[in-house]
Amino acid sequence: MGKAREKKNSKGRLDKYYHLAKEQGYRARSAFKLIQLNKKFNFLEKSRVLIDLCAAPGGWLQVATKYMPQSSLVIGVDLVAIKPIPGVITFQDDITTERCRQNLRQEMKTWKADVVLHDGAPNVGRAWVQDAFTQSELVLVSLKLATEFLAKGGTFVTKVFRSKDYNKLLWVFQQLFRKVEATKPPSSRNVSAEIFVVCRDFIAPKKIDPRILDPKSVFDDVGAEEHKKMTDIFKPEKKNRHRDGYEDGDYTMHKTIDAMEFVRTQDPITVLGSYNEFTFNEEESRELYKRELTTEDVKINCKDLKVLGKGDFKTLLKWRAALREEYKMDKKEEDKAKNALIEETPIDEDELLENELINLTKEEASKKKRERRKANEKKMKLIQRMQLNMIIPTDIALDDGGAADEEIFNIKKISKDDSLDKLHAGDMSMADEFADDDDLNDVKVDKNLRGRIKEMDMEMEENLDSDEEYERDLETQMDEAYSRYKQSRSERDAKFRAKQARDEDDEWNGFDDKKKDDENRDKKFDSDSESESESESESDSESDSDSDSDDETVKKVKVKKVKAPKQPKKLEIATTTSNSLMNDLGEKAALTKKTASGLTTAASMFFDQDIFQDVALDELVDNEDNESSDDEKVIHEQSRKRKRSDKDQGADTEAAEDDSDFEIQQTEDVAPSDEEMWDGGEDENSKAMKLALENGLTTVEAITMAKQLANKEKTVEDFIDLGFSKEAFRDKDGLPEWFLDDEKHHNKPNLPVTKEAMNLLREKLKALDARPIKKVAEAKARKKFKAVQRITKAQKKATDIADNPDMTEKEKAKNIGKLLSRATKSKPKSDVRVVVAKGSNRGVKGRPNGVKGRYKMVDGVMKKERRAEKRREKKAKKSSGNGRR
Numbered sequence: 001m002g003k004a005r006e007k008k009n010s011k012g013r014l015d016k017y018y019h020l021a022k023e024q025g026y027r028a029r030s031a032f033k034l035i036q037l038n039k040k041f042n043f044l045e046k047s048r049v050l051i052d053l054c055a056a057p058g059g060w061l062q063v064a065t066k067y068m069p070q071s072s073l074v075i076g077v078d079l080v081a082i083k084p085i086p087g088v089i090t091f092q093d094d095i096t097t098e099r100c101r102q103n104l105r106q107e108m109k110t111w112k113a114d115v116v117l118h119d120g121a122p123n124v125g126r127a128w129v130q131d132a133f134t135q136s137e138l139v140l141v142s143l144k145l146a147t148e149f150l151a152k153g154g155t156f157v158t159k160v161f162r163s164k165d166y167n168k169l170l171w172v173f174q175q176l177f178r179k180v181e182a183t184k185p186p187s188s189r190n191v192s193a194e195i196f197v198v199c200r201d202f203i204a205p206k207k208i209d210p211r212i213l214d215p216k217s218v219f220d221d222v223g224a225e226e227h228k229k230m231t232d233i234f235k236p237e238k239k240n241r242h243r244d245g246y247e248d249g250d251y252t253m254h255k256t257i258d259a260m261e262f263v264r265t266q267d268p269i270t271v272l273g274s275y276n277e278f279t280f281n282e283e284e285s286r287e288l289y290k291r292e293l294t295t296e297d298v299k300i301n302c303k304d305l306k307v308l309g310k311g312d313f314k315t316l317l318k319w320r321a322a323l324r325e326e327y328k329m330d331k332k333e334e335d336k337a338k339n340a341l342i343e344e345t346p347i348d349e350d351e352l353l354e355n356e357l358i359n360l361t362k363e364e365a366s367k368k369k370r371e372r373r374k375a376n377e378k379k380m381k382l383i384q385r386m387q388l389n390m391i392i393p394t395d396i397a398l399d400d401g402g403a404a405d406e407e408i409f410n411i412k413k414i415s416k417d418d419s420l421d422k423l424h425a426g427d428m429s430m431a432d433e434f435a436d437d438d439d440l441n442d443v444k445v446d447k448n449l450r451g452r453i454k455e456m457d458m459e460m461e462e463n464l465d466s467d468e469e470y471e472r473d474l475e476t477q478m479d480e481a482y483s484r485y486k487q488s489r490s491e492r493d494a495k496f497r498a499k500q501a502r503d504e505d506d507e508w509n510g511f512d513d514k515k516k517d518d519e520n521r522d523k524k525f526d527s528d529s530e531s532e533s534e535s536e537s538e539s540d541s542e543s544d545s546d547s548d549s550d551d552e553t554v555k556k557v558k559v560k561k562v563k564a565p566k567q568p569k570k571l572e573i574a575t576t577t578s579n580s581l582m583n584d585l586g587e588k589a590a591l592t593k594k595t596a597s598g599l600t601t602a603a604s605m606f607f608d609q610d611i612f613q614d615v616a617l618d619e620l621v622d623n624e625d626n627e628s629s630d631d632e633k634v635i636h637e638q639s640r641k642r643k644r645s646d647k648d649q650g651a652d653t654e655a656a657e658d659d660s661d662f663e664i665q666q667t668e669d670v671a672p673s674d675e676e677m678w679d680g681g682e683d684e685n686s687k688a689m690k691l692a693l694e695n696g697l698t699t700v701e702a703i704t705m706a707k708q709l710a711n712k713e714k715t716v717e718d719f720i721d722l723g724f725s726k727e728a729f730r731d732k733d734g735l736p737e738w739f740l741d742d743e744k745h746h747n748k749p750n751l752p753v754t755k756e757a758m759n760l761l762r763e764k765l766k767a768l769d770a771r772p773i774k775k776v777a778e779a780k781a782r783k784k785f786k787a788v789q790r791i792t793k794a795q796k797k798a799t800d801i802a803d804n805p806d807m808t809e810k811e812k813a814k815n816i817g818k819l820l821s822r823a824t825k826s827k828p829k830s831d832v833r834v835v836v837a838k839g840s841n842r843g844v845k846g847r848p849n850g851v852k853g854r855y856k857m858v859d860g861v862m863k864k865e866r867r868a869e870k871r872r873e874k875k876a877k878k879s880s881g882n883g884r885r
């Protein structure tokens with residue numbers, strides 16, 4: 001019993017609405033379902049007559065009287081008695097009976113109802129499927145009553161279970177009401193299959209086809225019924241009880257079939273499951289009866305199939321198989337099937353050759369395809385390596401040449417022909433010879449084959465096209481499926497929703513955010529100086545014409561770059577021509593060369609990033625002009641600029657010029673000075689630093705790095721160098737969302753951490769854990785304060801006693817001792833009184849009448865549970881005591 005109760009509670013029976021119902025004096029938590037339904041559809045306020053079918057204990061009736069106009073007619077009926085509710089007529093009846101209908105008619109007299117409610121649930125703990133079906137029946141019964149008592153335009157509210165009958169019921173509602181909406185109010189538990197359907201604007205047809213209110217016609221599912229009635233021969237011990245009576249038009253319960261039919265049938269399982277007996281009345285089957293194969297066991301089994309076990313069914317199936325083999329039934333069928341196949345015409349030799357050729361062509365095509373794929377993969381690898389700056393384009397050229405044009409650099413051949421000497425001597429005719437060689441080779445190829453190869457190429461191209469299309473389709477499908485998955489997951493998983501929201505908040509959008517900020521700032525500056533905006537628009541249009549890049553991102557960057565009025569022409573050309581990745585990288589490689597004298601490769605790669613490009617180039621160009629490439633000067637210049645803009649933001653005309661210059665503004669933001677970073681500007685780094693300054697370092701990685709820096713084991717440059725991992729250059733453009741999400745989850749950089757750092761963080765967390773929470777600290781402080789107050793009071797009293805001349809010294813000492821001991825002792829806690837929320841205490845808010853001291857409001861169930869728990873504890877103690885004895 002106790003366990004059952006626990007189970008119910010753990011499911012959330014005593015949830016928020018349960019307590020709310022207790023608090024507000026509703027008899028059932030279901031009251032909130034009607035409140036919420038009414039909030040959505042507003043049908044109670046404008047109703048004068050209401051019938052509640054299945055109304056006990058009366059929660060909905062209470063809500064109805066509260067929300068409907070005063071002196072409305074409210075009638076409630078249920079199988080169980082409903083405790084009286086002021087202004088409500090109730091009676092006890094089964095809504096499926098004629099008597100209930102008569103009683104309702106009597107109460108309603110000539111009135112028509114504005115609302116009929118139905119919250120019936122035959123919840124007697126049967127199987128869910130059974131419950132659902134009976135519920136649906138109950139719904140139809142209540143709908144029938146509603147059609148009789150509802151006024152035109154009236155509302156019918158009913159509970160439906162999401163079962164196979166749900167759609168059928170909806171269809172029926174739609175035949176009778178103009179508006180039908182299914183909804184699940186928040187107070188309805190998610191675990192419950194119930195759903196509420198609000199049917200408004202009753203059509204009130206003059207004649208209703210009785211079939212749409214007849215459960216048999218509405219829920220008829222002949223196939224399923226038949227299937228239900230079949231014995232499951234794989235689990236014959238699980239007997240279905242069929243209380244539905246006879247099937248339509250078939251009034252025999254005992255079904256027989258001739259044994260020979262069983263042997264002949266293609267579906268022996270259904271036959272075994274559907275019949276009661278195999279008979280041997282026909283001539284063929286009589287013969288069968290006499291055969292050796294038909295053993296006594298088989299004969300007995302055939303007599304009553306409904307009592308057979310799994311083994312018996314097996315025997316019958318084996319018997320059938322043996323007979324079929326003897327009669328060669330399977331072979332006959334096989335032959336039939338074979339004959340049904342299309343006759344193959346003999347293939348002549350020409351065709352054979354043709355086929356062979358086609359096969360060869362196909363093979364060749366797939367080989368080429370494989371090769372092409374390999375070459376592509378190789379190319380991709382090279383590009384990746386280039387992106388990681390593992391190689392430079394000149395290396396690639398060599399590499400590529402080496403791979404693709406092996407023949408050109410075929411040293412063996414050269415040495416054999418003594419061509420090397422010729423080459424040394426500057427005789428380039430040899431190269432032409434090689435080229436001619438290639439042509440000759442080509443000529444050697446059979447003309448026919450060349451034709452075929454051409455065809456193959458075309459085919460391949462087509463294949464590739466369709467492959468690409470297929471891949472694109474697949475990708476879109478996967479993207480769609482993923483967004484569907486994300487949506488459904490966010491609907492049912494609150495944690496996931498929270499994570500998504502967090503991700504959105506945390507997501508660092510690279511420099512796009514900054515771009516927005518800059519744009520905003522730009523706008524501000526635009527309004528400050530209109531004349532400048534004019535010149536800017538000019539440069540804008542210029543840039544537009546220049547930016548023909550395919551790549552959106554490249555385009556954006558370019559637009560900004562060209563906007564810079566001070567941009568040197570050289571740079572303009574460089575940026576406008578940097579359309580492809582190759583060009584971009586080539587440019588970078590060139591830059592690397594330029595800076596190679598002063599910076600490490602990693603550092604030059606760092607300053608190669610787009611955001612530094614202009615500044616670096618700017619400075620470099622300047623420096624080039626001045627014939628001085630001193631890095632310190634560059635840095636000094638940058639910090640000088642920053643300091644100046646710090647001093648008077650926008651006021652200074654030169655600074656204003658810079659501000660109007662999108663590029664320079666951005667560069668300054670991207671590379672703030674050290675002080676700016678630690679002062680906590682608006683960018684991500686400074687935000688992180690601000691947090692670190694406020695809360696200290698909170699990750700082991702950060703502590704490790706900080707320690708290494710402090711101990712001079714590593715320098716800032718080392719860390720910057722370390723940042724140039726494959727992670728830093730991973731190009732995420734065009735990758736599907738599901739892939740990126742998965743990567744985010746699994747592909748986390750593995751930064752080195754030390755044991756020391758780990759211990760340090762642990763200690764820090766321990767200290768944090770040890771700190772009392774605010775509430776506890778406050779309570780402790782209060783306690784201390786009260787104790788001090790008590791002692792001061794006692795001290796005061798003690799001085800009075802000491803000064804009392806009427807007391808002897810002994811009396812004084814005794815009284816002071818008592819006083820002090822009382823003051824230092826804390827008061828014993830008074831017991832918590834348990835008050836049951838029933839009778840006058842029902843629905844009371846705050847302290848109940850006549851209750852002093854500490855108390856706790858409980859409902860009857862809770863009190864009973866507590867008692868049961870105590871009983872169990874007592875029992876357990878007793879039994880353990882007995883055990884010991």
Ligand SMILES: C[S@@+](CC[C@H](N)C(=O)[O-])C[C@H]1O[C@@H](n2cnc3c(N)ncnc32)[C@H](O)[C@@H]1O
Nearest residue numbers: 054056057058059060078079094095119120121
């Ligand atoms: C969930 S309760 C209704 C709660 C009610 N709406 C309230 O707020 O208090 C379902 C009720 O349906 C009643 N019921 C089930 N079958 C019934 C029938 N055939 N006739 C009348 N009442 C029935 C049950 O007795 C039960 O009290």
